[in-house]
Amino acid sequence: MSPTALPAAGPEHGHVTFLxxxxxxxxxxxxxxxxxxxxxDVLIAEPDVLDVIRTHARQGVSVVHTDGDxxxxxxxxxxxxxxxxxxxxxxxxSPARDAAHLVMEAARGGRRVVRAVSGDPGLDTDAAExxxxxxxxxxxxxxxxxxxxxxGVPAYAGVPLRDADGADVRFVDARTASDRCWTExxxxxxxxxxxxxxxxxxxxAGELVSAGRKPDTPLTVTIAGTTTRxxxxxxxLGTIAQTLKQAKVLPSPxxxxxxxxxxxxxxxxxxRDQLSWFESKPLFGWKVLVPRTKEQSASLSEQLRSYGAxxxxxxxxxxxxxxxxxxxxxxxxxxxxxxxEWIAFTSVNAVKAVREKFEEYGLDxxxxxxxxxxxxxxxxxxxxxxxxxxxxxxxxxxxxxxGLLEDWPPYDPVFDPIDRVFLPRADIATExxxxxxxxxxxxxxxxxxxxxxxxxxxxxxxxEAIKGGGFDAVLFTSSSTxxxxxxxxxxxxxxxxxxxxxxxxxxxxxxHGLRVDVMAPEPSVQKLAEALADFGAKRRDAALxxxxxxxxxxxxxxxARRRRSTT
Numbered sequence: 124m125s126p127t128a129l130p131a132a133g134p135e136h137g138h139v140t141f142l143x144x145x146x147x148x149x150x151x152x153x154x155x156x157x158x159x160x161x162x163x164d165v166l167i168a169e170p171d172v173l174d175v176i177r178t179h180a181r182q183g184v185s186v187v188h189t190d191g192d193x194x195x196x197x198x199x200x201x202x203x204x205x206x207x208x209x210x211x212x213x214x215x216x217s218p219a220r221d222a223a224h225l226v227m228e229a230a231r232g233g234r235r236v237v238r239a240v241s242g243d244p245g246l247d248t249d250a251a252e253x254x255x256x257x258x259x260x261x262x263x264x265x266x267x268x269x270x271x272x273x274x275g276v277p278a279y280a281g282v283p284l285r286d287a288d289g290a291d292v293r294f295v296d297a298r299t300a301s302d303r304c305w306t307e308x309x310x311x312x313x314x315x316x317x318x319x320x321x322x323x324x325x326x327x328a329g330e331l332v333s334a335g336r337k338p339d340t341p342l343t344v345t346i347a348g349t350t351t352r353x354x355x356x357x358x359x360l361g362t363i364a365q366t367l368k369q370a371k372v373l374p375s376p377x378x379x380x381x382x383x384x385x386x387x388x389x390x391x392x393x394x395r396d397q398l399s400w401f402e403s404k405p406l407f408g409w410k411v412l413v414p415r416t417k418e419q420s421a422s423l424s425e426q427l428r429s430y431g432a433x434x435x436x437x438x439x440x441x442x443x444x445x446x447x448x449x450x451x452x453x454x455x456x457x458x459x460x461x462x463x464e465w466i467a468f469t470s471v472n473a474v475k476a477v478r479e480k481f482e483e484y485g486l487d488x489x490x491x492x493x494x495x496x497x498x499x500x501x502x503x504x505x506x507x508x509x510x511x512x513x514x515x516x517x518x519x520x521x522x523x524x525x526g527l528l529e530d531w532p533p534y535d536p537v538f539d540p541i542d543r544v545f546l547p548r549a550d551i552a553t554e555x556x557x558x559x560x561x562x563x564x565x566x567x568x569x570x571x572x573x574x575x576x577x578x579x580x581x582x583x584x585x586x587e588a589i590k591g592g593g594f595d596a597v598l599f600t601s602s603s604t605x606x607x608x609x610x611x612x613x614x615x616x617x618x619x620x621x622x623x624x625x626x627x628x629x630x631x632x633x634x635h636g637l638r639v640d641v642m643a644p645e646p647s648v649q650k651l652a653e654a655l656a657d658f659g660a661k662r663r664d665a666a667l668x669x670x671x672x673x674x675x676x677x678x679x680x681x682x683a684r685r686r687r688s689t690t
Contacts, residue, residue, distance in 0.1 A: 143269015276348030309334020404431030
């Protein structure tokens with residue numbers, strides 16, 4: 124057994140992993156945590172923690188969450204919801220089913236249970252009590268540490284806790300701190316990291332001033348740390364109450380939300396403008412609409428997240444098999460029997476369609492032996508490599524049909540024993556590639572490999588956000604995504620930044636009454652995302668240079684600031 128292998132679960136008691144989910148960013152989960160989640164039979168956590176860990180769990184895992192905060196609910200009264208696979212049923216509260224009993228019940232029958240908590244289990248008093256209960260009942264358990272909010276949030280806020288002089292660092296939970304605790308940290312000159320709530324920050328600052336800290340001591344206050352909703356204010360102990368009031372975040376229904384405050388002369392609060400790497404990302408907090416097929420949106424969404432954006436994927440195109448599959452069947456058989464010199468793939472969907480047909484006939488990548496393979500761009504080439512095929516031709520310049528034709532060799536009867544090209548495409552593909560290949564002397568079997576149809580409308584909430592300016596930007600990757608999005612959801616609000624992959628898509632957007640703000644320098648989704656990030660960075664720099672607050676496009680719509688103060 125490897126050093127990181129999970130301990131064997133007992134046949135009667137199972138096994139429990141107490142797992143730290145970190146402060147909010149799923150990327151902060153440890154490798155050990157991901158391994159434990161992938162082997163879990165049952166997940167137990169609060170809803171916000173489940174959002175962080177759920178994607179790493181195996182399909183069919185049973186999920187149990189609480190509607191409320193176990194740390195503040197009376198013992199034995201959590202409201203439980205059990206989700207098993209894709210179905211959900213509400214479980215009635217029972218005095219016997221407190222968290223510790225729930226964990227042990229879930230572990231019965233040899234099941235592996237992951238009990239996940241925010242931050243680190245070692246700093247969670249409920250987790251400690253549950254561990255003691257497991258030990259008393261003979262239920263084997265282990266602990267997987269997580270990044271504590273008191274450490275992770277300042278790092279994301281650009282506030283190092285120690286400087287070159289190695290200043291003392293104290294950690295205080297304001298919700299349970301005693302007078303003696305405040306006196307001790309007030310008397311020191313080190314950095315103090317205070318866990319509190321938004322509406323209690325000013326009171327905690329007052330406690331520190333009363334205990335001896337100077338009112339002009341710098342501090343930062345960060346809410347929703349390590350997530351794209353993160354927001355940080357810089358002030359002093361004496362001015363923080365006024366700062367929050369001017370920011371219009373208090374009074375607020377969300378005033379009870381947890382925050383991390385960092386206090387001290389050496390806490391680098393004064394240098395946060397240089398060290399704020401997370402909140403200064405070019406698209407930080409931007410809600411970006413990605414209207415593509417679901418299979419195509421994953422890599423683009425990941426790139427947008429790297430810029431700090433919050434991608435929202437809305438399928439506008441559904442991919443379906445051709446109405447008459449005989450043409451595709453004949454072409455695949457011809458490919459195997461040597462009918463073609465080349466096969467050209469113009470999309471990831473074309474690769475998928477051919478791969479599915481291969482699997483239907485019991486074929487694999489070896490069927491491409493002796494056939495030259497072309498891919499319209501890097502993304503299509505990656506899909507081919509995943510299939511086990513290395514393309515012979517990828518455009519050296521523009522990744523498009525025109526770019527592919529620039530590099531495509533003309534037919535030469537001396538060197539090319541066969542003059543035919545297999546072109547599996549969508550039913551609505553343009554004729555550019557076909558015409559160009561014919562001009563180069565090739566015969567083309569232009570085969571409908573799949574159909575693109577308009578997807579179903581998104582939920583009403585998404586449609587309202589599109590029309591009402593709830594999105595900061597929308598990325599259009601083809602003319603069909605423009606037509607289909609407007610058709611199923613309505614026209615984006617005029618404050619929304621419109622980014623298009625190329626001139627043809629931009630023309631379609633303008634024909635639908637949209638103002639195009641960003642266009643990719645070349646037709647690729649990666650370059651489109653980069654262009655939007657450049658736009659966001661220039662917009663941010665301009666606001667900072669003029670002394671204006673850095674805002675997202677959606678915050679400029681009528682009434683947005685008023686609504687923002689309550690979120």
